[in-house]
Amino acid sequence: MHPRVHRFIRFASIAVTAVSLTYMAQRGNVRADVTAEKLNQVTSATRDLIDAVTPERPVAIHAFVSREVPRDYVTVRARLLSVLREMEARGKEGLTVRIVEPSSFSDEAVEAEEKYGIRPQVVANRDGDRVQEMQVFLGVAVTSGPHEQTIPFIDRGMSPEYELVRALRTVTQEKKKVVGVLRTDATIMGNFDLQARKQQPAWRVIGELKKQYEVRSLNPGAEIPKDVDVLLVPQMSSMTTAQLEHLKKYIDEGRPALLTVDPMPLFDMRLSPSEPMLPPPGQNQGMMFGMQDQGGEPKGDYLGFLEKIGVKWESDKIVFDTDNPHPRFAGSPPQVVFVTERPDGTKPFNAQDPVVAGINEVVVLFGGAIKPAAGFEAQFVPLLQTGTRGGFNKFEEMTERHMLFGLQGPILPRQRTMTNASEIIAAHITAGETSGEAASKGKNVIVVADLDIFGDQFFVLNERGGDLDGDGIDDLRFDNVTFLLNAIDTLTGDAGLVELRGRKAQYRRMTTMDALTKEADDKRNAEIEAANAKAEAELKGAQEALDAAVKKIQDDATLDETTKAVLLKSREEAENRRLAGKRETIERDKARALKATENERDKAVESVRAKVRLLASTTPLLLPIVLGFGVWLRKRSREAESIPSSRKRGAA
Template sequence: MATLQTEPGKQPAPAVARPGRSAIRPFRPHVIWAVFQRNFQSYFSNPAGYVFITLFVLISSTVAFWQDEFFTNNLANLDQLNKYMPYLLLFFVPAITMSLWADERRQGTDELLFTLPAHDLDVVLGKYFAALGIYTVALLFSTSHLLVLSYLGKPDLGVMFSTYLGYWLMGAMLIAVGMVASLLSSNVTVAFILGALFCAAPLFIGSLGSPTGGNLRRQLEGWSVPAQFRDFGAGVIPLSGLFYFVSLTAAMIYLNMLLLGRRHWAGGEASKGLGLHAAVRFLAVLVALFSGNILVDLLGYRADASTERLHTLSPESLELVSKIADDRPVLIQAFYSPDVPREYVETRTDLLGLLKEFQARSRGKIQLNLIPTEVYSTAARDAEKRFGIEPKRVFSADQAKQSSSEIFMGVAFTSGLEEVVIPFFDRGLPVEYELTRSIQVVSRSNRKKVGILSTDAKVMGGFDQRSFGQTPEWSIVTELKKQYEVSSVSPDAPIAADLGVLLVAQPSSLTQPQIDNLTAFVKGGGATLLLMDPFPVDNPQIAPEVPKAPPGGPFGGGAPPEPKGNLTPLLDLINLDWPTTEIVWNSYNPHPQLADMPPEVVFIGRGSGEADAFNPDQAATSGLQEIVALFPGLLRAKNGGAGPEFTPLLRSSAKGGVIAWSEAVQQGFMGASGINPRRRHLASGTAYTLAARIKGAAVVAAKPEAEKDAAKKAEEKPATINVIAIADLDMVSEQFFEIRRRKIENLDFDNVTFVLNCVDVLAGDESFVALRKKRPQHRTLTAVENQTSSFLDDLQKQTKVAEDAAKGKLDDAQKAFDKQVDQVRSRTDLDERTKEIMLANLQEVAQRRLDVEKQKIEDEKLNSIREGRAESERKTRAIENRVRYLAAGVPPLPPMILGLLVLLGRVRRENLGASPKRLA
């Protein structure tokens, strides 16, 4: 047999392992488990590990519950923690990862670890899972935040699940980044600093684009950790977010493998170019993952974890879409800006996601055209010319600076000759409702008619005598035009009976002939929505107690106006009692940020203590959460059980009362000039109806026997009444539409929803009612509200005592004055002329004294009320502080106690077998 001989010095060079390559098969579970167990147990056998966990829970609970915003928002959620959690992990994750590799190298145990028959990947995964297990335990300890929220209110458990999933995915990705930093140094402190710097890169990547412009910055910001976590915190689990965190985790683990594999090939002649080769391989992996993230993001798949299923098409939407006729397909053209400020990212994502879902569920009945639109582009010109969709300038706060930009976010719906356009989707618009309504309206050939009766409220717009200019139509009219055929109706002629609904704002401003025409329409069975207000805040001059303004404005000109008519016949017909001089007030206010609102701003909600705040049996109100009325009136059934049925829709709580219009209003030269700051609020302990449904047969007035004959008696039929009355015109004022559009102070009132529901109910089309109510449940801190409500009750009692005391003193002063007058009049030694002079002098002096006494008594009353309010505020702050201390102090106790037990056990083991003399 021939033998291969080699000359000395001519030995073949040993094979050099390629980066990351090993002769041992990877993914051996017992090796991964052994490495995991070693690192995991070493962390929890050391009391220092519990110190980090305790600090993590303490800081997170402080961030979540200590800030004033938590009590100001009055919501049982983790919004405050969501804003700061990525930056909290910036310091906590490096504390976990700093010793994974650096400590091994410092102690020299890395050589022993690498000589074991284990693949590099097994060692990396074992250490990664150990760090991830430590972080998971810390997160489990922090779930005590959910117990705190459950004590304070009723959090959405679905949103909490997605939130904690986002926390876990953020930590999982940053741990892989921190391991890279630990692998680069043998010093634990240096590893911690490098870990914080490396983890800061994906957190602050959005700031890298700021020197070059806003568009690049927004693109980079979409790749930042806070931006990717945002959907998880809102109750959505997006596929793109999952892929982002998992892919970056895999990339960082691969980088760990490359850096760890350097020991096989670093140094020597054969290692030339291998470092560059490894870097190119890692960059290729990043590019592949970047491309994968873009593709996954385009798919738009996401799971809705919220209890209300806010990010999923509701059954009502699917049913309405299924009814689209096959011969009337709907074309949807959405013009949107590819780059929008961060405040509008969620709205754009919801809009595009729901449009894609509509198209997928329509089975070809909906054709979708998504058009990315830049300002001044061809698409922008087409959007403006064809549909009137223009860019809207929006403002955003960024790094203490306010910037503005013009963006497109409009949608056009066409089907045959029908067309509906939504020029812009503001942040507060309910996206699914707007889309579903537009699709249904455009796919139908006939729309029902809604008439707006012309009154002094000028809902349809017109000339304003106060400003001597044209006023635009109210937003409620614009909203109704999206669904109905809306027209102005003159009250000077008989009202056409073909109207689906007649909306009447402030009927008390009509003249008598106009009221008669309205009464005839209601008597004929016409569906009518009455908005009646004793004190319209936006325009007090049209209050029932204020005379009709002259045509030429307050400074005259022209013939005197025809006086206001008598509304009593209409109210008698519909069995309604509406005191025009009584204004409802209430002390219930669930919004600490609105604490300065006067009690005449009445909040209606389930948390008020009134079980029937929203009538659950009526479609217009079932499912509503909160409504605000401004200086509203009250409604009552006039004839008891006789006449049409009176069904309350909205009711205030019993924590209030009524004040007279004359006491609430401050009169001036031009009439009602404002609100009287010295008005008195005396609690009545009665709940008041602010809106009611009135339906049924009207009471037929009895006629004299002489006027009756058999034929007419046989033809007489009672009128069928179909009316909804609301004792507040301001319920649909512009400020509520502005709050709805812009989400001001995160307020979410149902004013607009309620009025639109009333119109739909009267029109007999309730297909949008359920969909319109779909929004996040207002989950308040009920525990705090229940404790502070007793303080408000005490304040009302103290106010009543002060009012009664002031009234008693004034009565005593008046009696003393009357007594002096009687004494002068009873004197017989004076003639009548002398008595008149003495009485005049006495009255002048006594009146001055009485005025001084009244002012003194009024000041004492106001001081007493102020002291009561200050005491109530102090007690409320004490409750909030108690909640702060409990919420921030109790959650860290379990890991702290566990750490102390581990420390005591460790000391005990160290002292076992030691000499007692040595321990002494």
């Protein structure tokens, strides 16, 4: 055989072998996830769920995935297709997976919109310096007989495996579990505003729960139905005595509940525990020209109710924490608490409780503090806690009442009560069965001292992800949504999705940078506290001088009442002018001191960052320099070895 023909046959054989092996691997769905976090392979629970699908109750998955997506969505698309192919490979006859790549105005796009309600989303595509809009399909419909669950769009912050498994679990269930939401003054289920004559939408938390549960709005004045699997009570302090009795009966039966008690609900300050119940719909609400409505019915003894289930809550106490791990939120008040691992290594989560499994950080907005009630035998497991560099403020210190506009706040006070102790914001309370007069079937309650923790903004952020600059790395991640869903799942006894919610790309904080800048932050906080204390002391001294002058005139027995009144008015006006001037000077000096403190802190942080940048830019150069120097030494050594001995210096 001619050598040229022989080489051609060998090349053709190699090509056929490569194509055959590729085809076999593709048909066999042989894949390996070699990443560190293993996010591209499904969990064992997911595989068990796929294996449980039978021909007797078939399931069809229709995925509409665009062929071209912006760079920000490449990872989401890849993970979605990976999970779908894994399902297709493991699925038996009962599971059908159909992947469609629709384009705009194609028959597949029309089918997705008309049959399943899946529409393309307009997203920004950053290509170099240009930003243009793209219509992207990343939706899935899961059907099983009459049951259908649609995922309209899988955004950057959503886990494709979690969304698919949740939809698959929902359509294969005979009946959804029921989450009951009590109708309190906190209308998270939505409400019709009679004054504005428009419908208030439900909170996003309700829509998220409906993806997995049957959500019902319950009348708090009636007994809670027996088929309710878990109860959600928003702002429990807005309940009457009769309503609390129904709630007590429900909890004493051993049925699970999630109770929220917020000392300062930012979404509606009228729902604060210190305020009266809102009047019935249609009546004038608010305060006008000093006239305030009497409100609705009197509130029940919610503090006593909580103590009976093992929780003590000071309803006028608002916690703060001076530890703030996010430079982009450096200007936020300390009452915005970032519940995450502290610089000193303390962990605010109880790793043994599934409610906080896989949680990295939760944000609490002007929340309260709870602790175990004295003398009550129950298991009190803290779920969310502040750090040890914080304390609290009282409600009256952070609010004021305006004659025209009613209760106003939050107002950030100059002084804060430092406790340097960790405060508990949320806890899981369980108790065994008891007998006697206080007989009950045990307790299973989660109490959260903040309702703003479940605000709509956290659900939007959860969908869009924490990659703010589009570089594929999470800049921040708040797990408020995960915390809520884990709490509901744990209370219902179904923790099958808890592991999946925690399967996210690891959020890696620059801990070394945090440690280097900690000293500057500590110094800034100490100087701020000192400036506030000095201002308060000087103002207090000025006020004491005024009070002493007034008292001296009042105690002067040689003066008649008319003369006293004239002198008091004159002295008070003079002292008030002097006090106002001194207050302005004190505030100006305080602002100057705080500005200097901030500048010193910024200089110290910038110095640390400059050192880090220098190390980052020079360290990569060291290896090639060392390698080049080693090559040069080896070359010189080999040159020296090749020189004859007779030619070397000093040879005879």
